[in-house]
Amino acid sequence: MNCLEYRRAKLADPRHLPDSxxxxxxxxxxxxxxxxxxxxxxxxxxxxxxxxxxEGLADRVLLRATGAYRPAWRAWAMAAGVILVVGVATVLFxxxxxxxxxxxAIEHVVxxxxxxxxxxxxxxxxxxxxxxxxxxxxxxxxGQVRYIRLCPWGDGGTAWHIVFETPQGLATLxxxxxMRVRSESDASASGWNAIVQPVQRGxxxxxxxxxxxTARAANLLRTHVNWNA
Numbered sequence: 001m002n003c004l005e006y007r008r009a010k011l012a013d014p015r016h017l018p019d020s021x022x023x024x025x026x027x028x029x030x031x032x033x034x035x036x037x038x039x040x041x042x043x044x045x046x047x048x049x050x051x052x053x054x055e056g057l058a059d060r061v062l063l064r065a066t067g068a069y070r071p072a073w074r075a076w077a078m079a080a081g082v083i084l085v086v087g088v089a090t091v092l093f094x095x096x097x098x099x100x101x102x103x104x105a106i107e108h109v110v111x112x113x114x115x116x117x118x119x120x121x122x123x124x125x126x127x128x129x130x131x132x133x134x135x136x137x138x139x140x141x142x143g144q145v146r147y148i149r150l151c152p153w154g155d156g157g158t159a160w161h162i163v164f165e166t167p168q169g170l171a172t173l174x175x176x177x178x179m180r181v182r183s184e185s186d187a188s189a190s191g192w193n194a195i196v197q198p199v200q201r202g203x204x205x206x207x208x209x210x211x212x213x214t215a216r217a218a219n220l221l222r223t224h225v226n227w228n229a
Contacts, residue, residue: 004107006031011100012155014038030189037097102187102194105174105205108151108161110190115147115163116170122146130160133177135200136227143224146170154179169209171217177202186211199227 001009001024009021010031017025025031097103109115122145128138130148144165153159153176160175181203186195193214194207206221208214 002107002111003028003031004104004111007034007100007104007107008154010035010038034097034100034103098182099185099187099196101176101181101203102185102196102205103189104154105172105194105196105207106187106189106192108153108159108174109172109192109207112151112161115149115161115172118147120147120149122148127162130162130175131225133160134175134202134204134227136225138224139226140224142221166208166213166217166220168213168216171213171220172207173217173221174205174207175202176204179203186214197227 001020003024006021006024006028009017014035025035124138124141124145126148127142127145130150131138142164145162146165147161147163149161151159151161153174157176157179159177160173162173162175163170164173165171179202181196181198184195184197186193188194188211192207192209193211194205195214195218196203196205197218204227206214206217208217
């Protein structure tokens with residue numbers, strides 16, 4: 001098992017990892033740290049979702065049929081409902097580290113080195129299809145596209161893996177449809193840098209060798225792509 005496969009498994013089912021994933025984590029400091037951050041998020045989930053029962057609530061429920069204490073019961077019910085909603089929101093927010101998808105994008109590039117050395121299905125029509133999957137359209141040709149492939153991503157999802165040329169060198173664009181992220185994020189690992197940007201029907205990630213090159217590639221994409229078509 002490699003790092004990308006391990007992190008997919010950890011995000012999909014943090015408490016039930018296969019033996020191969022456990023063995024990988026024992027020998028990989030990066031994935032051990034990633035697992036700890038996910039486990040810390042689960043602890044926060046349990047803490048946020050635990051709603052204490054107000055003293056005397058059972059008596060109020062029993063007396064509800066007579067009409068007594070009905071206003072108080074409704075107040076407690078509304079309060080409990082608000083707490084529950086906050087708990088659910090916290091679950092969605094803290095389940096994964098903020099930079100998890102940026103790091104997954106880097107791992108994806110690291111474990112597909114052939115994408116940077118070979119040419120594969122490099123045509124404008126495939127790029128247009130990939131962009132439409134997240135609600136984007138091509139304003140003008142992206143330039144020299146060298147590689148495009150539909151790859152597995154996450155727990156049963158898919159992502160378009162695109163490599164294109166920029167004045168600063170090669171850049172990788174990963175387009176992930178039907179998976180929402182809360183906000184822009186970035187990460188650096190293994191000599192690579194990535195940014196993740198939410199769009200209309202999913203998100204995209206840009207991966208290059210440095211934050212400066214990533215920023216320039218992002219600006220180039222804004223010129224050639226309408227992300228909010």
